[in-house]
Amino acid sequence: MKRRVFTAGMALGALLRPSFLRAATPPALQETPWLADRVKSGALPDVAKRVPQQPSIVTYFPGGQGPGRPGGEVNMLISSARDTRLMTVYSNARLIVYDDKFKLQTDILDSYDVKDGRQFTLKLRAGHRWSDGQPFTTEDFRYFWEDMANNKDLSPSGPSVELLVDGQPPKVEIRDAVTIRYTWDKPNPYFIASQARAAPLWLFRPSHYLKKFHIKYTPADEIAKAARGGQGGNWVQIHRSVDTMYYDSNPDLPTLNPWMQTTAPPAQRFVYDRNPYYYRVDEKGCQLPYFDRVVFTVVAANLVPAKAGLGESDLQCRYLNMRDYTFLRKSSKTSNVEVLLWEQGSGSQLALYPNLNAKDDVWRALNRDIRFRRALSVGIDRDELNEVIYTGLATPSNNTIMSQSTLFKPEYATKWATYDAKLANKLLDQAGLTKRNDEGVRLLSDGRAATIVVEYSSEISEDTDMLSLIADQWKKIGIKLLSKPQSLNNFRMRAFSGDAIMTAYAGVVTAVPSLETSPREFCPTMQGGLQWPRWGMFIESKGKQGEKCDVQDVCVLLDYLREWETATDDATRRKAWDQILQTNMEQVLSIGTLNGIGQPIVVGPKVRNVPKKGYYAWDPGGYIGLYKPDTFWLTS
Incomplete structure (x- = not known):
């Protein structure tokens, strides 16, 4: 005990x-x-x-x-x-x-x-x-x-x-x-x-307040009167609204x-x-x-960078991107705001997800071939992506946890993530893609050209640029990449149904986990897992929908997750986490590109105690919440 x-x-x-x-x-x-x-x-x-x-x-x-x-x-x-x-x-x-x-x-x-x-x-x-x-x-x-x-x-x-x-x-x-x-x-x-x-x-x-809107404590007519503006509706609707x-x-x-x-x-x-x-x-x-x-002032999202650069925000992090950094720095010379550059918390700025549940039989089999996934990963020159798109300010990496995590090991970021066109060609040959057409594109087992349509939903120009560069790099190993933008709803529908062969989206959210953090995101447990949506749906629906995982090298992740869930000591939790991260790394279940992208933070000239360097993510962290804004203060 x-x-x-x-x-x-x-x-x-x-x-x-x-x-x-x-x-x-x-x-x-x-x-x-x-x-x-x-x-x-x-x-x-x-x-x-x-x-x-x-x-x-x-x-x-x-x-x-x-x-x-x-x-x-x-x-x-x-x-x-x-x-x-x-x-x-x-x-x-x-x-x-x-x-x-x-x-x-x-x-x-x-x-x-x-x-x-x-x-x-x-x-x-x-x-x-x-x-x-x-x-x-x-x-x-x-x-x-x-x-x-x-x-x-x-x-x-x-x-x-x-x-x-x-x-x-x-x-x-x-x-x-x-x-x-x-x-x-x-x-x-x-x-x-x-x-x-x-x-x-x-x-x-706050029970003393909400009891006024709960039928157990207050009659329905009094609830309606107590509601803001005397609004109608039943007590449940009113309770939820307040x-x-x-x-x-x-x-x-x-x-x-x-x-x-x-x-x-x-x-x-x-x-x-x-x-x-x-x-x-x-x-x-x-x-x-x-x-x-x-004070929160509502403005159009596309105007936020300009207004922040002009000093109309005393503290701004949302609606700013790396592409705004140069403008913000230039504007700061006259507005006197300080422009900080924190590190975005994501396993990968953009990751590629081979759909292991794709409807197309040939592509599904190929996506499930570890040699194919590894070849695509080592066929990406992440250093070139970094220099061309982010002027060297990002970090080449698999889609995995970041170095701030106590669970991090360097190989998680680098294994099968170092550019090697010779190795990529060898692995693709071993996967059976030995024939090519007149354009040098490899041929699938049914004679079709190995043209991967990568579907994505992003308004970030850097993501589009990155897919374009990867297309050029994969062309050298005989794989043709076509990127296809989608609305977010259509993107999800096609990924979940298996119509999408491969998708591109942000990397893992669980980028800086601790022993107490759930590793579910790294396992086929959620429909939102773009590499295994139907396996995830099966778990989420308790077997009522989707498909049961049938690739043992992936299914083992569920066993490791169960070990973490039932652990009563830190050593067992760490072992389970290590096994999960090791498996994701070796199996290349998603293909990462870069992480550690800069996040501009605009700080007014009178605001104090905002860290010069920081980690910026939804969770854990709550954006600037990790650094306790209640401790930020103003000079006179």
Whole structure:
């Protein structure tokens, strides 16, 4: 029996960094100037009564410019009202979070205890409050579990899949006002990591607010009256419309984020004011966030680079690409913004996916031939791609994890990914493609030319350029590549149906995994896996749709995944991860090109503590969320 106990920034085995290290005695708290008048008038209690008894204390500042000073307003640009969800993503207020080294640590939680990988005891911070001042307690967890996840009207399919082990839900025990326990009969490896995602599996809701819209607690006619604008509809529709924890589009919904929404959509300008009950403070006792206000201004996505370069955004990362970098740097000379270049987190900027479930019998057999897949990979000159398209600023690599991961091994990036036209020709000959037509294109077993139509859905010019260069390179080994752009819906439909022989799309999202991260993306478990969509559909549908995996060298990945899922110690998890990554590397189940592409980040001249170098990805990280924007601050 093994136990692991995690507490506010400290963990056995030094698993957690000191970003939120609990001090023996919390520092003397300072009142925030922006809130001082409200405190003086009695509209707000003193800061000591607003933060938890043991607040999350920030002692580590990734940008190296902290502690900071409170105050000021920053503007960011978004492309639509739906992007209010970016506040949730950027805020990165989670029960458990990744630090900037991708290690898990407590955040909203005071501590958590894991027993045998199947029992999880979560402890909240005593005195923690929602943004409206109401207590945040285990009643908010009970409400979610009993009144939402297990309510057939609100959740017809029952609890989320991460809350089921072999189809069975956990036993949920409310131990006291700050302690809750989840217990399964078998290990649940997905539970902890699900809390740290950019779009987390929320285990709680502001029950005191949502009970006003739940039929168990409030009559239907009162629910209709309480709804925004007295809207019609049944109570389920109304409850769902006001429960926008992720999308952050309901100003009345209490939050735990550093900034709270004050503008109801539709709008062109969304204003977020600081949360007076926020749970983090710095080592000097200053309550975070430092910014008093954040404003999201809606503009057309294609105008964001120009406006950011002209200084109309104080902090901008979304809607910027590497192609904008030169313009942004030039514009910065007059606008005085700083243009940083972070590293995009993706296994490959563009990867090729031979469809192992293609309908065409000849192409399906060839795609399943390891010699063919290896030949295509070594037939790509990634150094040329890098120099021509990204002026040498990217990293040639397989479609695999990145070097920031503790699971990374150099061979994962380089094996079968070094240009060797001679070897590629040899492998293609061994695969039976020995005959050629008058154009030098190899012939398939049925006499057709080996013309691979690579279907893709991308508006990024660099992706189109990359496919064009690969076409030139493959021509030298007797393979003809034709790229065919598609709408995203048509792209997915053709890939999932098997009509597409090969597709091109972004690489793996799980680019910097830890031992606790699920390796499902590297296994045939999801329909969205473009190299094995029908095998993935079979797993997702529990055998009702798709096809069962019938290539043993690939099917073994499911065995390794099961080993990871049932592991109760780190050594077993690491072994399973190594086997999965090794198999993907040797089998060349997707063909990577380049990763580590630069991501421009525009920072206003007064904004401080934004890291000069950073990792930019949806998950893990939440774009800039990984570096805690509540610690960014403004000079006067």
